[in-house]
Amino acid sequence: MQHGKYRFIVGFLVAPLALYAIFVIWPFIQSIYYSFTDWTGLSPDFKMVGFDNYTRLLHDDIFWKSLQHSVIFVVLLPLVTLSLALFFAFMLNVGGRRRKGAAVAGVRGSGFYKIAYFFPQVLSVTIVALLFRFIYNPSGGLLNSALDAIGLGSFQPQWLGDPTWALWAVMAVLVWSTVGFFVVLFSAGMASIPKDFYEAALLDGASRITTFFKITLPLLWDTIQSGWVYMGILALGAEAFSAVNIMTVGPGGPDYSTTVLPLYVYQSAFRDANAAYATTIGVALLIVTLLFAAIVMRLGRRDRLEY
Template identity: 75%
Template sequence: MKHGKYRFIAGFLVLPLAIYAIFVISPFVQAIYYSLTDWTGLSPDMKMVGFDNYARLFQDEVFWSAVGNSVTLLLLLPVVTLSLGLFFAFMLNVGGRRRKKAVIGGVRGSGAYKILYFFPQVLSVPIVALLFQFAYNPESGALNAFFDAIGLDGVQPDWLGDPQIALWCVMAAMVWANVGFYVVLFSAGMSSIPKDFYEAALLDGANRFNTFFRITLPLLWDTVQTGWIYMGILALDVSAFAFVQIMSVGPGGPDYSTEVLPLYVYQKTFRDGQAGYATAIGVSLLIVTLVFSAVVMRLGRRERLEF
């Protein structure tokens, strides 16, 4: 009977595993192979160059600029986005207090606020990037016009043209575009936490700060950890590429101040015709992503709380 059961299970797994191997594992293997060649991406002709592409990475200053910018996004974007998402979700669900003493509820108009926060999710990434690009325009943008309106006409930064602040401007757009999703996600998690927990804590004299760190955050930890990994991958992947490609000067500038790894892969492949070298950069990006995910899973490991 056991052998028959195993054959029955294996019969159902063969097709899904075959599809997974063809469409997921196979591209990774091909990418590693191409990274060891001098393939231009425009011709089927190529020859093996071994680890020359990887050795070249250590001498490539633009690559290291892209690594630094990507790591900056990787470290800060999840922190800022998830922190704002948790704060807004907490205020919308348990940050207010109703008329009856010690009864927990969200702030007034929380339903409307959720719609307002989620609105950027309705817009596509190119639309959000273009909106912020217009706002950052040094001559006709909304930000400099606001400074001029309040009498700070001497403060007219070239937001996307200044190497010192260009990356932060792009990051601000990415935060605005993503924080609404986490407000809704964390709100859904908080709504499942029994209100009795909060009421008991308030009766014992706990304030909002204590209830957040003693009740809300521990019970939402699995959701926060998943969101952290997702935001980290987003900071290293397509979203960072799209925002930098559309918003930055160059793109990737000025002076490579907004260059990120996905954009550098694109430039080396389609602009410079160095697909083999670009694939080596992509493999490096894969390694950074895997290391980040492993570190977050390791540091965030804790005993699961149930209620």
């Protein structure tokens, strides 16, 4: 019976593991291999050049700029997004005033707020980026027009055209477009926490802030940790690439002020026709992503709480 059970399990695992190896593991191996060549991506001919691409990478100022911007994204974007999402979810579920028959409740109109927060998720990142490109327009854009209307006409930067503001402008858009997803995610997690915990804490005189840090945060820790990793991967991947590629001129902003690693990979491969160097940058991006996930999982390790 045991032998038959293992054969049954292996039979189910063979197909998905084979697909994973073909479509995930093998492309990684190919990318690492091509990073040691001079392949243009347009011709089947190439030759091995050893560590020349990696030597060039270490002396590439644009690479170090893009790495710095990606690190800023991967550190600040999850921090700001998840902090806002936790605050909004807490207010929508247990942060309201006491009502008749319910000691713990969300703010009034919480159902509407959940829909409003989640609405940006309905829009693709392409539409969001185009929308905010018009909002940030220095000539008649909504943001500068609003500043002018409230008497701040003297403070009207170029936003996406100013190296000082461009990166932060793109980051603000990414926060706006992703915070709603985590509000819904954390709201679902908070809804599963027994209300008795909050009621007992409030009867003992605990404040809302105390209940958040002593009840909500510990019991949602696994969800927050997963969300941090997911948000970090978005910041290092498609979300950051799409926003920067669509919103900023170049693309990459003035003086490469918004260039991130995924965008530099794309430009090296398709603009400069240097696929080998692009795969080298991709290997660096892979290392950064793995380091980020490992650090988050290591720092976030704690005993699992059950209720």
